[in-house]
Amino acid sequence: MSASKNAQTNTPTNTKTNALGPGGHDNAAARRDILARISEALRLPAPPPHGGGHAAGADAGGRSALAILPVEAARPFLPDGGDSPDASLAILAANLEKLRAVFFRVPDLSAAADCLFAQARERDWQRVAWHAHPLVESVLAGVPCSTHRVDVPGEAFDKDALEACDAGLTACECLVAQTGSILVSSETCGGRALSILPHAHVVIAMAEQVVPTLADALASIRSEHDGQLPSMLSFITGPSRTGDIERILVLGAHGPKELIVILVG
């Protein structure tokens, strides 16, 4: 649990003691009141929703059907994620293309490094940020310009240095075929800002990291990080975008304008 001198009155024990919280606000009393109101409100049952019988396994008793469905249960009513690794790869590629991400499949790490080199050259990158990870380090040699490592042990994180980088190079947790998403975590992918601040985001991953569906990805979070979740996990689905101006699609609103995925194997 992180601590800072400003957080003394705001530690999680706030609700257990009688100490008043920020602004003299009686947090414990507010918590009691709200939970009491919730309990009181729920004394009257509400009927399960329309069509509650359609969802697989729903029982008329009303208790959540999803609570009794095994997590890995197939959900054929959601979009397809592929029923084989090849099928999943094809769906992933199609989705990444639709999302205007740039996607490369390369046979090995050396080819990956070459690919990265070409991309960096083509875009005239001056500085690429990266984090310590076997996959990242193995293609780093392909970067023709200077680099900046964000997670040097003992060094404070340098926001300004990262902001000045043209691209961020990261690994990922997995790639989701169903939606064309890439799952990154603050623990294994260089923190929170590396994959969102620079203008371009390059992901280096192995083909075995492709999973069919979001459910698979979410399940992997539970199993990979059981006991200690990373403080941030993010599904990245294409380059940053906005439709706020007359509903016209523009890429690169605040996050990376370019998302480049290099898949090895």
Next chain:
Amino acid sequence: MIAPTPGHPALASQAATDPRLAKKQFLRDAAESVRDTGHRAFVRKALGGYYTNRDAQKSRYGDWEQARDAASLAKWSAVNHLDEMLPRFVANFEAQGGVVHWARNADEARTIILALLRDAEARAVIKSKCMTSEEIHLNQALEADGYGVVESDLGEFIQQLRGEPPYHFVFPCMHVRRDEISDLFEQHLGTAPTDSPEELTMIARRHMRRLYVEADVGVTGANFLVAETGQISITENEGNARLTAALPRIHIAISGIEKVVERLDDLAVLLPMLATAGAGQQMTCYNTLYAGPKRAGECDGPEEMHLVLLDNARTAILADPEQRDSLHCIRCGACLNVCPIFKNVGGFTYGTTYQGPIGSVITPHLRGLADWNHLSGASSLCGACTDACPVRIDIHTHLLHNRRNAARTSPGRLEKLGHRFFGLVARRPWLFALGGWLFRRTLPLAKALRPPPLSAWLATRDLPPAPQESFRAAWKRRR
């Protein structure tokens, strides 16, 4: 209404002093909005692409209706076990270093946040889109206390510069033309005029980047609170929420208590459906799960993470089993996108934070039935909203329930009498037939005199001439 003027209920943080002020304002604003045919056409055009994209995404689902069942069940389960799920979420969140603050109402929420900023000696606050923060009128409070707040979401930023609340909860500036945005940026940021949406976006992007780096507090909302893992989930397209929760030293998230889901796995259904129904996308660009502040071993991230949980009359809705499911709302905005009322009167006419069909259902609960029931009345009950809702909230039926509740507690005296009288007549077929005959005979005169409510019809529509005989008379003659 195109833009709210100072003093407009949309901007007010107190309840209306004149109980019918909100309704009168609504009627005035609606009349003005529908007169502006250019504005209406612009909004309709803006939403045109949504239908196409949404239908294309829906067709990728194996069974969209079954998906709605699953989503509906996931939210029903969480909300109906909120007494268990909310504490479970809080315990898991706190175990990972997050700090939870409980706010019974908007006032407490503002007090908490202001105090957090004071304790942190904050100077600059950056925000990502959060309808709950609109509900508690946070920005006004922060600015009154001297904090510089910048909305980082492009649409919200534009609205902030215009001094307007969001027009729609997913598309905050859908009513604004690009030339207006160009003028706005020229005026406030000193940039050169342009009519390119891309250039305008880049202007905002460049402006924002320094602010992310310099802000010491980032404020976000939350789309879901995952009980099983103690994570909050934030859905967005631009990346501004990710930056808001990555770079500043302190992260404050604000969420209604009803945003809970039981399991992480529920998001496998809810995240894509939120994107499809709300924006016609398969997934939004960034769907991020936060489990507390930066961990040991992580190279960046906020040192503190606070979550303000807001009740603000949600427990009152929870206590109404008939309308409890309106708390299932995932704020996708689909109901607004399909509502013919919304498309014709626009987001500001509602005069309150939550617009459109779901807004018309919950606002009477949040702000008072007598004052705000007119929102539930301003609907033809067409049901397009209910059809569009990914979590199957029976929205249009709840509008009817609000009307019934209002008729019970604060009936219109004249209207009640009118319905009573009609009931009296309708039970007596001979009287009904006589009344009908009289109606047909006097219709030409009535058309000339135009008494209310006939006047409301005849102002813009004709009535057909009365037929010589009624059906019952014709039938009798036929036999």
Next chain:
Amino acid sequence: MSRFAASMNVSLFIPCFVDQLAPRVGLAVATVLERLGHTVEFRPAQTCCGQPAFNSGYWDEARTVARHALDVFAGAGAVVGPSGSCVAMLRVFYPQLFAGMPEETAALDLAGRTFEFSEFLVKKLGVTDVGARFPHRVTYHDGCHGLRELRVRDEPRALLRAVRDLELVECDEAESCCGFGGLFAVKFPMVSTAMAEVKAGSLARTECDYIVSSDPSCQLQLDGWLSKNDKRPRTIHLAEVLAGTEGFR
């Protein structure tokens, strides 16, 4: 002319303003059903279904009217009406209105034998071709109650496609509300009118000769706006198309 069902006893459900303002529609329904060999009765004690009070939230007053309707149609065979909104009132909303009350059984019973005209023809009688001819280009307007409460969408179209020399085209906003909404039309007239304008615009863009509707209240709204704004086309009820009677105005 196909006739799959044996002769049925049909009790006409004539909404109050079909009775007073558009009797031709009721007569057309009777004509079609009799042409198909069924016995049609009209119980003159019927008056109104109670929807205006119900939609305004005055449910006690609505119940007064609804109880009368329950009495009128007690023991009747199939109750068939040419209005999606009024049939929805009987079938969908009466059970809600009388939930937990002594009349609930009667309400559920009535709901089980009440049909909208087009769904009765297609689903109950198994008929799509009623021997009609209507040599015009038409488009169909889906009334919201029929569409969303009764799930009637394909039946009117199937019937129209079987009409000789009729050309059916879809408008780009077939499922958009016309803006009537009962008393909404006079309580929020400017919004109601704007909705009529949008819908009428979409319907007119099909360049049809007639707008076909299964709901006389929608007809009132659309014709009201079209006439006021001096525009063609005008509406015609589905029953009139099928009866081969063309209502001119």
